[in-house]
Amino acid sequence: MWSGTAFVFSEAVTAQDAATPLAFDFASIKRNLSGHDSSLSGTIPGQTTLVNVSLPALILRGYPGDAPKRRWDFLGMPASPEVLGLPPWAEFERFDIVVKTRPDATPVQQQEMWQDLLVRRMKLLARYEMRDEPSYDLVLARPDRRLGPELTPTALDCSVTPARPPLPFRMPTPEQAMALCGWVLHGDDMFSGGVTMTDFANIVSRAAGRIVVDRTGLEGWYSLRLTIPDQPSDATAARADDAPSIFTALPEQLGLRLEPSTTQVQAVVVDYIEPLKEN
Numbered sequence: 001m002w003s004g005t006a007f008v009f010s011e012a013v014t015a016q017d018a019a020t021p022l023a024f025d026f027a028s029i030k031r032n033l034s035g036h037d038s039s040l041s042g043t044i045p046g047q048t049t050l051v052n053v054s055l056p057a058l059i060l061r062g063y064p065g066d067a068p069k070r071r072w073d074f075l076g077m078p079a080s081p082e083v084l085g086l087p088p089w090a091e092f093e094r095f096d097i098v099v100k101t102r103p104d105a106t107p108v109q110q111q112e113m114w115q116d117l118l119v120r121r122m123k124l125l126a127r128y129e130m131r132d133e134p135s136y137d138l139v140l141a142r143p144d145r146r147l148g149p150e151l152t153p154t155a156l157d158c159s160v161t162p163a164r165p166p167l168p169f170r171m172p173t174p175e176q177a178m179a180l181c182g183w184v185l186h187g188d189d190m191f192s193g194g195v196t197m198t199d200f201a202n203i204v205s206r207a208a209g210r211i212v213v214d215r216t217g218l219e220g221w222y223s224l225r226l227t228i229p230d231q232p233s234d235a236t237a238a239r240a241d242d243a244p245s246i247f248t249a250l251p252e253q254l255g256l257r258l259e260p261s262t263t264q265v266q267a268v269v270v271d272y273i274e275p276l277k278e279n
Contacts (some may be wrong), residue, residue, distance in 0.1 A: 005050035022112045028279050053097060055090045056083040061113035063126055063268045085270035095276060098112040125272040133265045135211040135256040138201045141251040148255030150225040156181055158194035158221040188228060194221040207246045211263055226253055
């Protein structure tokens with residue numbers, strides 16, 4: 001549950017555009033032949049280690065995209081842009097990489113170093129494109145703007161950053177979640193003592209199967225409860241418990257609905273790439 005496209009705009013972002021690109025002090029690249037899909041990454045000041053990293057993930061080190069224009073992942077956090085234009089062989093290559101630089105390098109400088117490495121080791125030419133993608137607008141379901149029974153303005157002050165929970169961390173119960181800002185997923189249920197509609201739209205995007213953009217006009221923070229069971233893979237299959245879909249749950253429980261729309265998302269388009277050189 002809590003899991004499209006015409007060219008619109010293109011912006012060149014190749015590392016070759018930099019007059020004097022920054023470079024890593026040291027870079028080791030070895031092919032990983034484990035056959036595993038999982039990868040690991042670790043960073044300490046001055047060094048980054050990637051284990052079993054894929055080429056798309058490596059490319060995104062140099063081209064992470066513009067967060068406000070990206071897709072959103074199932075946790076409602078900005079996800080990386082899609083990498084397009086890779087040849088078939090590039091989809092399956094995996095590598096172990098260690099790079100070193102000065103400890104005080106900024107994120108922007110590190111991004112430039114990754115771009116330089118990609119150019120030196122695989123002659124990468126890449127650019128960003130903004131592409132239209134099917135989406136949904138989250139809007140109020142009722143003309144009188146009345147909210148559903150499970151959506152109310154919160155009494156909590158969610159403008160204050162909460163303290164970190166004590167360790168070991170334990171998942172809040174539904175009752176505890178309703179007394180906290182943020183949100184908690186328990187199976188098919190979502191509980192929140194205070195969440196913005198912008199964040200909620202991002203969270204519900206997986207259940208909707210598309211990016212969801214907040215168009216409710218509701219400002220501030222809201223308390224809510226929402227039940228959206230997993231949907232069958234076959235859209236025509238009937239559920240034994242006749243559970244609601246996202247399209248019926250939102251109007252019935254929250255007084256919101258989803259309208260089909262389109263939005264622009266950022267992609268990284270690869271125009272040229274050669275096999276990554278090891279050392």
